[in-house]
Each structure stands twice: as structure tokens, then as C-alpha cells.
Amino acid sequence: MDRIIIRGRNRLSGTVPISGAKNAALTLLPCALLTADPLTLSNLPRLADVDGFGHLLNGLGVSTTIAGARGGAEWGRSMTLSAEKIASTTAPYDMVRRMRASILVLGPLVAREGEATVSLPGGCAIGNRPIDLHLKALEALGAEIELAAGYVKARAPDGGLRGGRIVFPLVSVGATENALMAASLANGETVIDNAAREPEITDLCRCLVAMGAEISGIGTERIVVQGQPRLHGADYRVMPDRIEAGSYACAAGITGGDLTLAGADAADMAAIIDGLVEAGLQVSTVDGGIRVVADGRLKALTLSTAPYPAFPTDMQAQFMAMLALAEGASVLTETIFENRYMHVPELTRMGADIQVRGRTAVVRGVTGLVGAPVMATDLRASMSLVLAGLAAEGETQINRIYHLDRGYERLEEKLSAVGADIERIGAD
Numbered sequence: 001m002d003r004i005i006i007r008g009r010n011r012l013s014g015t016v017p018i019s020g021a022k023n024a025a026l027t028l029l030p031c032a033l034l035t036a037d038p039l040t041l042s043n044l045p046r047l048a049d050v051d052g053f054g055h056l057l058n059g060l061g062v063s064t065t066i067a068g069a070r071g072g073a074e075w076g077r078s079m080t081l082s083a084e085k086i087a088s089t090t091a092p093y094d095m096v097r098r099m100r101a102s103i104l105v106l107g108p109l110v111a112r113e114g115e116a117t118v119s120l121p122g123g124c125a126i127g128n129r130p131i132d133l134h135l136k137a138l139e140a141l142g143a144e145i146e147l148a149a150g151y152v153k154a155r156a157p158d159g160g161l162r163g164g165r166i167v168f169p170l171v172s173v174g175a176t177e178n179a180l181m182a183a184s185l186a187n188g189e190t191v192i193d194n195a196a197r198e199p200e201i202t203d204l205c206r207c208l209v210a211m212g213a214e215i216s217g218i219g220t221e222r223i224v225v226q227g228q229p230r231l232h233g234a235d236y237r238v239m240p241d242r243i244e245a246g247s248y249a250c251a252a253g254i255t256g257g258d259l260t261l262a263g264a265d266a267a268d269m270a271a272i273i274d275g276l277v278e279a280g281l282q283v284s285t286v287d288g289g290i291r292v293v294a295d296g297r298l299k300a301l302t303l304s305t306a307p308y309p310a311f312p313t314d315m316q317a318q319f320m321a322m323l324a325l326a327e328g329a330s331v332l333t334e335t336i337f338e339n340r341y342m343h344v345p346e347l348t349r350m351g352a353d354i355q356v357r358g359r360t361a362v363v364r365g366v367t368g369l370v371g372a373p374v375m376a377t378d379l380r381a382s383m384s385l386v387l388a389g390l391a392a393e394g395e396t397q398i399n400r401i402y403h404l405d406r407g408y409e410r411l412e413e414k415l416s417a418v419g420a421d422i423e424r425i426g427a428d
């Protein structure tokens with residue numbers, strides 16, 4: 001298995017190009033199932049999850065063609081997806097197990113084909129992650145749901161899904177996405193209350209509108225969809241990855257560096273930027289991006305994760321790594337996933353002083369970290385170890401890097417270009 005080796009303590013400086021957002025890409029790709037026409041998505045990041053989603057869609061009968069030369073001025077790729085005919089309405093266990101976002105084919109398939117069979121995703125390293133809210137949303141649109149042998153079978157009534165009222169008891173990004181895609185092809189009006197307001201939801205709504213959907217309340221907690229008998233093809237550009245941008249901002253912070261995040265959109269990152277500024281970084285918007293400059297020792301802060309527009313759970317691990325070197329004690333509370341502190345024991349092995357009690361972690365800043373062999377069990381936890389490695393004295397070896405390949409496009413290339421001593425070692 002590949003490993004990443006980092007020799008730390010280089011100050012990072014320069015420009016990091018920010019890729020298209022993984023979490024937007026993973027909800028835009030299944031939109032292809034909603035129309036018989038081609039859907040072209042540009043600025044798609046080159047990530048294992050995007051490739052995996054492409055394969056899942058291929059298995060359902062969607063043809064995909066990819067354009068975009070490696071190393072060109074435009075880092076991302078364009079993919080044209082064409083679901084003229086759906087060949088299968090089953091998403092098998094093997095695909096769903098590897099990529100939880102596979103559940104996002106459920107809404108589009110049942111809306112277009114009247115039926116879908118999708119493996120239940122099961123738990124994962126960061127928590128239990130049930131899909132009850134996805135199923136309730138589809139039931140509110142008239143779908144009949146059955147669970148059998150580890151699969152969810154959804155069937156639309158004769159005449160297809162119908163508009164309905166969906167009131168989410170808690171905010172779910174994925175369930176909102178499934179509901180939006182299904183409602184776009186349902187008969188009549190759907191009102192979604194307590195919808196997730198993440199920028200990736202707005203990106204999905206904009207793509208659906210480009211495909212002919214009628215949606216109001218975009219970006220708010222009440223979204224109203226007038227279902228259409230059919231949607232058409234579109235060309236749509238994936239939004240920049242705010243979590244990737246936030247992660248590189250932490251790289252500037254932890255190395256005392258100066259990074260310009262080209263293509264990042266500050267408008268989607270207010271809570272992240274507030275956190276960076278409170279930690280003592282200078283953050284400014286520059287032409288086409290954001291500049292983050294570290295100036296003196298980092299400061300401790302108190303953070304709690306919560307749905308957008310609050311501080312994102314997907315940035316908690318990276319901030320924790322950075323705050324491990326801040327002056328004073330930081331208090332981080334994780335309110336979204338019950339088990340998202342898998343990075344703590346590994347950071348501790350590198351010299352961090354972190355105590356976890358329930359959902360709260362107290363990070364007492366130390367003056368230095370030391371390189372070590374480490375391993376993480378999820379994507380953002382792995383990135384927190386990369387960040388710690390960039391600041392640590394000596395060599396850090398990061399194992400199980402397939403997690404990083406799910407979410408960070410060309411990580412080593414981007415980091416070495418701004419001065420990091422980092423390399424990937426292939427399996428023997």
C-alpha cells in the first residue's frame with residue numbers, strides 16, 4: 001500500500017490551486033440519472049470517489065466520457081454523462097460500501113424509473129450514519145420503501161412520485177440532496193423544511209435549475225420545488241472545494257506560511273475564515289482567491305461543529321492539528337458525528353496534548369510536534385496528520401493514504417510546489 005513521507009518544518013509559501021468540490025461532485029454526478037440528455041460537468045476533481053461514482057453510474061447504464069489533459073492550465077476534468085436508457089436500477093453492496101455517497105442514486109432512480117434497489121451503506125469510521133431521513137423524504141413523495149437482505153427497495157406509485165411536504169427533524173446534507181433530485185421529477189410541488197443550507201446544496205439546486213427544474217428558496221432552510229415531467233441536459237461547472245481550501249489554509253497556519261488559495265470562494269467559507277482569523281492568521285480576499293498569512297504564534301480558540309453556516313465538521317480534524325501548536329488551550333466540540341476523533345491518538349503520538357471527553361476535545365498547545373509513523377481511518381483525520389507532519393520535527397510516515405486520495409486531488413504535487421518536503425512511496 002502507498003505511503004506518504006513528510007520531512008517537516010518547511011515554511012510553505014506560494015499558490016495552491018483549489019480543485020472542484022468533492023462533495024458537490026458527488027451530488028452532481030447522480031443528476032445525470034434524471035435526464036435522457038447528456039449532462040456535462042466541468043471542474044470535476046480527479047479523485048478516487050469521483051472515479052468510483054462514475055463506475056457506479058456505468059453499472060446503471062450511464063455512459064461517461066472524460067476530457068481534460070493532465071497538467072493543463074485547468075486542473076479539473078470534464079465528464080459528459082449520458083443516461084439515455086437506465087440499464088439497471090440496482091446499486092450493489094460492493095459499490096455503496098466503498099462510497100457512502102452512492103446512496104444519492106436512490107432518489108433519482110426512483111423518480112425516473114419508478115424503482116430502485118440500493119445497498120444499505122452501514123456504519124463507517126466517523127460514526128453510524130443512518131439513512132432513515134433519506135427514506136422518510138422519499139416516502140413523503142409517495143415512494144414505498146422496503147428493507148430486505150441489506151438492501152433498500154424503493155418503488156414509486158403508478159404515475160410516479162408526487163410532490164409532498166418534507167420536514168427534516170435534523171439537518172442532513174445527503175437526505176436534502178436525495179429529496180431535491182427526486183422532487184425535481186415528481187408530479188407537483190414539494191416543500192422541504194429544515195433543508196441543509198451547505199453551499200454544495202446550492203450548487204446542486206443550480207445544476208437542477210440548469211436542467212430545467214423550478215426551485216425557489218435556494219440556500220435557505222425552506223426549499224420549494226415544482227416538479228417537472230422531464231429534465232434536460234446541461235453544462236455545469238462544479239464549485240470550488242471549500243474544505244480543501246480550508247485544509248490548505250491550515251497548512252499555512254501550522255507552518256507559519258503564506259499561501260494563496262487560487263479559485264477558493266470566501267463567500268462559502270465564512271465560519272472557516274472566522275476560525276482562522278481568531279487563531280491569529282491574516283486572511284484576505286485577493287484576485288481569484290484567498291490569501292492566508294501566518295504572523296506569530298497561533299492562538300487557542302473554542303469551536304463547535306454544526307450544519308452550515310456554522311463551522312463544518314469536515315474541518316474539525318485539520319483545525320485540531322493546527323491548534324495543537326497554538327498558545328493556550330482550545331476547546332473543540334463535535335456535534336455532527338459521534339466518532340470523529342480518530343486522529344486524536346495519532347496526533348498525540350506526535351506530541352500533541354489532547355484530551356477527549358465525550359464530544360469535546362481539549363487541545364493544550366505545545367511548542368513542537370515530532371514526526372512518527374501514523375495512520376488514519378478517515379479522510380479528514382488523514383489530512384490532519386499531513387498537517388501535523390508538515391510542522392513536525394523529522395519524518396512522518398502516513399499510511400493508508402487511500403483515504404486522502406478520496407478527497408485531496410494531487411496532494412503531494414500541490415504541497416511540494418509551495419515548499420513542502422513530501423513524497424509518495426509506492427507499495428513494494
Ligand SMILES: CC(=O)N[C@H]1[C@@H](OP(=O)(O)OP(=O)(O)OC[C@H]2O[C@@H](n3ccc(=O)[nH]c3=O)[C@H](O)[C@@H]2O)O[C@H](CO)[C@@H](O)[C@@H]1O
Pocket residue numbers: 022023024026100101127128129130131132133134135170171172173174175312313314336337338
Ligand atoms: C458526500 C458528502 O457530501 N458528505 C458530507 C455530508 O455527509 P452526509 O450527507 O452523509 O451527512 P449528513 O448531513 O446526512 O449527516 C448529518 C447528521 O445527520 C445524521 N443522519 C443523516 C442522515 C439520516 O438519514 N439520518 C441521520 O441521522 C448523521 O448521522 C449525522 O449525524 O455531510 C456531512 C455533514 O456536513 C459531511 O461531513 C460529509 O462530508
Ligand SMILES: C=C(OP(=O)(O)O)C(=O)O
Pocket residue numbers: 022023100101126314379380407
Ligand atoms: C466525511 C466526508 O465524506 P463522505 O461523506 O464522502 O464520507 C468528508 O468529506 O469529510
